[in-house]
Amino acid sequence: MVKIGDLSLGEFPFLLAPMEDVSDPPFRALCKEQGCDMMYTEFISVEGLIRDAKKSVVKLDIYPEERPIGVQIFGAELDSMMRAAEIVEEAQPEVLDINFGCPVKKVVCKMAGAGILRDIDRMVELTEAVVKSTKLPVTVKTRLGWDQNSIKIEEVAERLQDVGIKALSIHGRTRAQMYKGEADWSHIAKVKENPRIHIPIFGNGDIDSPEKAKLYKERYGVDGIMIGRAAIGYPWIFREIKHYFETGEKMAPPNIHERVDAARRHLIRAVEWKGPVLGVLETRRHYTNYFRGMPGVKEYRKKLVTLMELPDLLAVLEEIEARYADYVFS
Structure with missing residues (x-):
């Protein structure tokens, strides 16, 4: 049984990745209907939250049929992250997730999202502050590293676990890759194989079919799979993967x-x-x-x-x- 804190997600959960302008309530409802085990909000600026900006606050809208759900925040300032964590807690999601993986320039240039991958000490400091600021289980989504020469995901996983996160989702690309090339799950497997790691490790990147989901589950040993771009306009991917896992047969596509x-x-x-x-x-x-x-x-x-x-x-x-x-x- 995979658990994030006290939250049980089944034997092998499938998660909807947080995607800006995509993973909103209308789309999340469809994914939930099709078997998604847990979803995340679009990522929310902590600066927007603490300033009560409408665009940020509305992203805290959570509907009963969506649960369990995680609210994802991003930011770079210690005080803002802590204050935002308190605001998120009032919305009562099951999980608070920190985005340390967004590769977009306007986020990275503020040392938020994947920008923090250039300063692991700061990443750990921010995470520990958030963990201490909320009663919610805190999780993190990140990438392998800033670029191919600075992949430190094994160290990152250990240190974030040590300061109290309850699960880690890893996108198998560096920030330098953006969304190009093939996601490298071998580093995700190394994190999972580390005997020091006891929190759930979710793999993310390039899963676009039931066959690939099963192959990566068996090859890399992750605790669950997070699906992003392949779900856009195709929420049925969750039911198709689950059907394939249960029966070994491909399900007919939606009519x-x-x-x-x-x-x-x-x-x-x-x-x-x-x-x-x-x-x-x-x-x-x-x-x-x-x-x-x-x-x-x-x-x-x-x-x-x-x-x-x-x-x-x-x-x-x-x-x-x-x-x-x-x-x-x-």
């Missing part, structure tokens, strides 16, 4: 009715939650995967990423469902 239903509910809830403009804009990145591989779908997808009015978009989804009613996905 057109399931896809349109998911896209429709996603869009409607996004508009309700984020408003008529942002809700429409931030749903667009999902359409490619919702309707991937369908012949002639390009004309519909073009409408989906240009139209702005909800009734017009819903009408396009109806057209798609009608045209492809007999289409068989492979």
Whole structure:
């Protein structure tokens, strides 16, 4: 049984990675329906939280059907991290996660996210301060290192465990790699094999199929798998992987009715939650995967990423469902 503190996640949990403008409540609800064992919010700026910035505070919205859930924060200042941890605790998530892995320049240049990988002592100091500031179990998501010449993930894992984190998620790339190249899970395996490590170790990076999930579980010995980009517009990946683990057989992909239903509910809830403009804009990145591989779908997808009015978009989804009613996905 994999546990984060007192929270039980089953024998081998699958987690939805925190992704900015992706892992919001409308999308998290779909992933939960499809078997995701635990999800994280979009990452939240601690500076935004302590200044009560609307964009940051709204990300603390948690709905009962989403639990268990972790709230992820990022920042670089000790006092701000501690104060933000207290604010997060009031939202009552199951877990507080610290982002030490985001490679985006505007985050890194502030020594937050993956920027902290250049100063491991500071990373440990910030983590210890957060652990001491909250009753919530604290976890960390990070990368292998800043670049190929500074991979210190084994040392990082030991030191973060020593200051009290309850689980560690590792993306198998360096910051220098961004999202390019192949994720190297061999370093994640070394962390898991370290006899000093007793907290759960979750692997992240490049898992995009049931076969690959099973291969990496067996090859690298992790306690669970975190899935990010492969879930965008395809929440069914969680149920497909679980089915494959349980039966050894590939599950039939979702039919057109399931896809349109998911896209429709996603869009409607996004508009309700984020408003008529942002809700429409931030749903667009999902359409490619919702309707991937369908012949002639390009004309519909073009409408989906240009139209702005909800009734017009819903009408396009109806057209798609009608045209492809007999289409068989492979």
